[in-house]
Amino acid sequence: MGKAGTPYSRSVQQTHALPKNKLPDPGLIFDTLLKREGFKEHPGGLSSLMFAFAALVIHSVFRTSHRDPNINETSSYVDLGPLYGNSVEDQNRIRVRDGYGTLHPDVFSEDRLLLLPPAVCTLLVLFNRNHNYIAAKLLEINERGNWVDPKTLSPDVPASKAKLIAQDEEIFQTARLVNCGWFGSVVFSDYFSCILGLVREGSNWSLSPFEEIRLDDHTLFERGKGNVCSVEFNCLYRWHATTSREDEKYTEGVFNHLFDGKPVAEVNANDFKMAAYKVQQTQKEPTSWTFGGLKRQEDGSFSDAELANFLHNATEHPAGAFGARHTPPVMRLNEIMGIELNRKWGVCSLNEFRKYLGLKTYSSFLEWNSNPEIARAAELLYGDIENLELYTGLQAEEAKPFVDGAGLCPGYTVSRAILSDAIALTRGDRFFTHDFTPYNLTAWGFQDCQRDPNAFGFGSTLGRLFLRTLPHHYTENSVYTFFPLMTPGSMKVHLKKLNLLNEYDLSRPKEQSEAIVIKDQDTILATLKDTTAFSTPYSAKAARIIEGKGFYPTGNSNDQKIVTDALSGSPELVRKIGDYFYSTTNKLLANGSFTLVGGKTNGVDVVRRVLRVAPVTWLANLAGISLKSTPDGEGDYTPDELFDVLSDIYSFVFLNIEPAKVMVTQARIKKNMPKLMDRITDNLGLANGTKVTVNGIMSTLFKHKKPEHHEVIHRLTENAFYKDRYALANTILAILVVGNAELSLAATNAVDLYLDQAKDLQPLAATNDASKLLNHVYEALRLAPPFAGVYREATTDQTVAGRSFQKGDRLFLDIFAANQQKTGPSISKPAQDLLRAEGAFEYLGEPLTVEIMSQILRAVFEKKDLARAPGDSGRIQRFQDASRPECHYAYLNHGHSIAEWPTSLTIMHST
Numbered sequence: 084m085g086k087a088g089t090p091y092s093r094s095v096q097q098t099h100a101l102p103k104n105k106l107p108d109p110g111l112i113f114d115t116l117l118k119r120e121g122f123k124e125h126p127g128g129l130s131s132l133m134f135a136f137a138a139l140v141i142h143s144v145f146r147t148s149h150r151d152p153n154i155n156e157t158s159s160y161v162d163l164g165p166l167y168g169n170s171v172e173d174q175n176r177i178r179v180r181d182g183y184g185t186l187h188p189d190v191f192s193e194d195r196l197l198l199l200p201p202a203v204c205t206l207l208v209l210f211n212r213n214h215n216y217i218a219a220k221l222l223e224i225n226e227r228g229n230w231v232d233p234k235t236l237s238p239d240v241p242a243s244k245a246k247l248i249a250q251d252e253e254i255f256q257t258a259r260l261v262n263c264g265w266f267g268s269v270v271f272s273d274y275f276s277c278i279l280g281l282v283r284e285g286s287n288w289s290l291s292p293f294e295e296i297r298l299d300d301h302t303l304f305e306r307g308k309g310n311v312c313s314v315e316f317n318c319l320y321r322w323h324a325t326t327s328r329e330d331e332k333y334t335e336g337v338f339n340h341l342f343d344g345k346p347v348a349e350v351n352a353n354d355f356k357m358a359a360y361k362v363q364q365t366q367k368e369p370t371s372w373t374f375g376g377l378k379r380q381e382d383g384s385f386s387d388a389e390l391a392n393f394l395h396n397a398t399e400h401p402a403g404a405f406g407a408r409h410t411p412p413v414m415r416l417n418e419i420m421g422i423e424l425n426r427k428w429g430v431c432s433l434n435e436f437r438k439y440l441g442l443k444t445y446s447s448f449l450e451w452n453s454n455p456e457i458a459r460a461a462e463l464l465y466g467d468i469e470n471l472e473l474y475t476g477l478q479a480e481e482a483k484p485f486v487d488g489a490g491l492c493p494g495y496t497v498s499r500a501i502l503s504d505a506i507a508l509t510r511g512d513r514f515f516t517h518d519f520t521p522y523n524l525t526a527w528g529f530q531d532c533q534r535d536p537n538a539f540g541f542g543s544t545l546g547r548l549f550l551r552t553l554p555h556h557y558t559e560n561s562v563y564t565f566f567p568l569m570t571p572g573s574m575k576v577h578l579k580k581l582n583l584l585n586e587y588d589l590s591r592p593k594e595q596s597e598a599i600v601i602k603d604q605d606t607i608l609a610t611l612k613d614t615t616a617f618s619t620p621y622s623a624k625a626a627r628i629i630e631g632k633g634f635y636p637t638g639n640s641n642d643q644k645i646v647t648d649a650l651s652g653s654p655e656l657v658r659k660i661g662d663y664f665y666s667t668t669n670k671l672l673a674n675g676s677f678t679l680v681g682g683k684t685n686g687v688d689v690v691r692r693v694l695r696v697a698p699v700t701w702l703a704n705l706a707g708i709s710l711k712s713t714p715d716g717e718g719d720y721t722p723d724e725l726f727d728v729l730s731d732i733y734s735f736v737f738l739n740i741e742p743a744k745v746m747v748t749q750a751r752i753k754k755n756m757p758k759l760m761d762r763i764t765d766n767l768g769l770a771n772g773t774k775v776t777v778n779g780i781m782s783t784l785f786k787h788k789k790p791e792h793h794e795v796i797h798r799l800t801e802n803a804f805y806k807d808r809y810a811l812a813n814t815i816l817a818i819l820v821v822g823n824a825e826l827s828l829a830a831t832n833a834v835d836l837y838l839d840q841a842k843d844l845q846p847l848a849a850t851n852d853a854s855k856l857l858n859h860v861y862e863a864l865r866l867a868p869p870f871a872g873v874y875r876e877a878t879t880d881q882t883v884a885g886r887s888f889q890k891g892d893r894l895f896l897d898i899f900a901a902n903q904q905k906t907g908p909s910i911s912k913p914a915q916d917l918l919r920a921e922g923a924f925e926y927l928g929e930p931l932t933v934e935i936m937s938q939i940l941r942a943v944f945e946k947k948d949l950a951r952a953p954g955d956s957g958r959i960q961r962f963q964d965a966s967r968p969e970c971h972y973a974y975l976n977h978g979h980s981i982a983e984w985p986t987s988l989t990i991m992h993s994t
């Protein structure tokens with residue numbers, strides 16, 4: 084039902100006769116009731132991009148055949164037909180079919196869009212990029228483990244070729260489902276929010292048309308049973324009156340070219356069909372199509388800057404208002420063709436349509452449009468309101484005023500009908516209902532395309548799409564990113580009213596340069612050393628969430644030294660902390676273990692139960708935060724909760740998190756921060772702003788803490804800097820944030836690295852001397868570091884190790900890659916001279932970091948017959964994420980979205 088190439092359906096039976104020979108001439112109708120007299124801005128502040136997106140929606144569901152107008156050449160579903168085409172032949176023209184499941188760069192299928200303003204094709208290009216992003220991620224994650232690196236499959240060997248083709252098909256079809264999910268999510272977030280005027284209210288509410296609905300008699304309300312677009316739906320979705328001034332001008336240029344300068348009033352349907360035929364004949368393969376005067380680059384893609392320019396312009400250009408006498412004169416021909424088509428379809432009258440919708444029928448032309456000039460002209464053309472045909476009736480009907488709950492402000496009848504059709508269209512789609520499952524889309528894909536009501540920009544999905552596909556031309560808090568379907572001018576008014584102006588940037592985003600990747604040791608060393616010429620990006624980030632001084636990783640090396648001296652400066656203290664980690668790791672291993680039948684083998688999820696927990700337990704002790712074992716138990720946080728709170732802060736300050744998540748993460752951190760800082764300052768005797776002396780601090784400090792933990796704080800408070808106890812609180816926060824992330828990840832990577840050599844490590848670990856594992860610790864930090872590198876920004880134009888950099892250049896220093904170039908280091912000759920940037924060594928001090936790591940390894944590897952659990956349980960589910968070079972690996976969190984933190988690895992050992 085509703086497949087491409089089948090006839091339109093009809094919703095309303097025509098009973099009132101509307102013979103063509105009794106109806107006014109379509110050209111006369113256009114010149115009297117439809118033709119634009121002067122441009123009127125859309126009253127709701129909608130931008131021209133809103134209608135570029137609308138044009139994508141309509142081209143997904145309508146493509147009336149020029150040969151047989153009863154046939155809809157595209158399917159009746161929101162399936163991104165303009166991107167993927169309507170047949171396997173269409174797909175073959177846009178797919179690469181090399182095992183990666185991708186589309187050719189920036190290519191799409193629908194040639195009719197080439198005539199439209201460039202923002203329409205640009206949006207489609209972004210969906211192409213999104214497809215390729217999704218396909219790449221699906222392969223990287225490889226959820227079912229059945230895909231291989233296509234480079235390992237030779238197309239010349241028949242069996243390999245068959246596997247390559249089959250793999251390509253699976254990835255392509257899965258990515259397509261996820262990408263269509265994205266398209267649907269944009270419709271139900273950004274698009275609907277503008278249609279319903281919710282964006283003005285700061286509301287993230289949306290329709291959920293897909294869910295199961297149980298009726299009063301307990302039966303289920305139908306869904307997923309199919310849809311066939313109706314001729315009436317096609318008629319009511321012709322929104323040419325909303326064309327912006329700039330798009331009108333652009334269209335004049337296109338039509339002038341298409342019809343060799345023939346005046347618009349003289350162009351006829353035949354000219355149009357001939358022109359369309361000519362364009363089709365001369366059209367080369369989609370890989371060479373261009374639009375808006377763009378040229379494809381060598382790799383076939385368009386320049387990001389040029390694409391972004393079209394989109395930014397379309398956001399700035401106000402759309403036109405709906406209503407009579409507002410369709411650009413250049414569209415005379417397509418309106419005439421539309422009127423004639425509707426007559427050929429034999430559609431009902433406006434009043435019959437209203438009756439079908441349950442609306443009151445109009446009894447006069449003035450009731451239909453209160454503008455006397457329009458009403459009178461229509462009356463003179465049609466004679467009787469019952470004769471008012473659907474096309475004219477919908478196009479020239481009085482537009483809905485700009486009131487609460489109205490966003491789109493089309494004619495009244497359109498505003499009522501559009502929602503029902505949209506719901507039928509999507510609820511009827513089995514791919515959005517019964518078959519919209521994590522199995523079909525994969526767990527990551529299923530969550531990736533969900534509308535997130537808590538996303539920044541009142542739940543915007545388009546913002547996420549822009550940041551993903553044009554990352555250097557959209558910024559994390561711009562109104563251009565998150566409210567692109569509204570003009571920035573109108574958003575300024577709404578955000579001001581909502582008191583949210585300070586959260587958004589109203590200016591047009593400027594291009595940000597891509598980070599330059601540096602892999603050679605000399606340049607990295609020189610760059611790390613010159614802290615004046617290359618600054619770190621951390622202080623600015625930290626300042627957004629942390630008040631006051633003391634967050635030492637963003638301070639100078641003196642600030643850092645005070646802390647590392649306190650943490651690592653006393654061998655006795657380091658030893659005690661090491662012992663604590665050894666015994667805690669052992670305890671957690673025991674507590675988290677399960678026993679296999681027979682009682683001889685124990686299993687434990689070492690990541691979830693031990694390596695994510697040991698560091699946070701020590702840090703909670705140090706800060707005087709009480710841990711609870713269940714969310715409802717007594718205490719401040721469960722270890723998992725504290726891990727999440729702290730790792731959020733780490734990601735925000737030190738990592739280059741996905742731009743679309745920056746503002747949401749910031750908001751979450753700001754929400755969590757008061758409780759965390761309360762607990763830390765409470766334990767410093769700083770609650771309610773009371774002034775306390777250092778002695779006072781010491782007496783109220785950590786009443787129930789072990790002495791070694793007193794000692795860390797005691798050693799800190801010996802320094803004059805910490806007379807400012809709020810700075811001390813921020814320093815403790817920093818130790819928590821850095822220690823939690825770095826230690827848990829470093830320990831996880833090290834355990835994973837050595838699991839397959841557990842037999843070799845066991846005798847060393849069993850000696851009770853953790854220093855026997857020192858070399859392994861260093862080698863693990865070289866081969867499997869928690870993070871692969873760090874970012875720097877050039878503060879001046881300069882040349883370093885023979886390479887020139889300009890002020891403002893962002894550099895990614897790939898420390899991991901540089902450390903692999905070293906010759907020699909091995910377990911017997913450890914890489915103690917390995918390159919370091921910020922990280923545990925810098926922030927906790929090398930002696931302490933190494934001690935903690937070796938004690939954790941000791942506790943794990945002294946177990947007998949240590950091995951991975953079978954299958955997926957014994958492997959960390961991780962992958963390399965090309966978009967996050969600083970992360971050595973990326974993982975899927977419990978919600979199946981991409982995260983920096985591993986969640987699970989089960990090991991087994993003898994009891």
Ligand code: HEM
Pocket residue numbers: 134135137138141145146147148195198199200317318320321322323326330331334359417
């Ligand atoms: C400047 C922008 C636009 C131009 C130049 C334009 C032009 C055209 C043309 C030439 C046709 C006839 C196509 C054919 O039969 O091959 C057409 C059809 C149509 N237009 Fe537009 N259009 C524009 C924007 C829009 C927008 C924003 C909407 C609504 C959201 C819209 C809705 C439609 C619909 C529903 C059809 C009928 C499609 C079909 O039945 O195949 N158009 N338009």
